[in-house]
Amino acid sequence: MNWFVLYTRPRFEKKVVKELEENGYEAYLPLRKELRQWSDRKKWVEEPLFRGYVFIKTEIKWLSVATQISGVAAPITFNGKPAEVREDEIKTIGRILAGPDAYHVEEVSFIKGEMVEITEGPLKGLTGKWTDYRGGKRVAIVIEQLQKHLAIEVPVAYVQKVKK
16 A cells, blocks of 8 residues: 545545545644734644645555545546655654754755755754745755645754755
């Protein structure tokens, strides 16, 4: 069984995951907490990390059945084949979301595009490219199959250059 990506109708991610699980599938929807402001109050809400995407673990032959679930638009494909996501990438997303709030980095001695490794904290062992992002210095971890970048701030002491 492999992880695949399903594209959902707008704002249907949580409903799709619930229905997939009710139908016996293993589904994953990475959620992040976000503070929302209304006219009369503020409230913490859980929003999908990747809007419109849900991960499903199944055999490829059952993927077409899963796409019949209400709210699923289609499986994500590359070159005509369903996009597979490696197990370690799913775990990486979970580790990122389980980590503490982002830290601000002040001093850096890295070059843009240079490969670095996180050496401390809950994201220890992850590698990514050092990049400039919104004026700050961050380590970007690339989830290749989704063609998305997750920008993570970690203390500069937690990062080292990857030895070749």
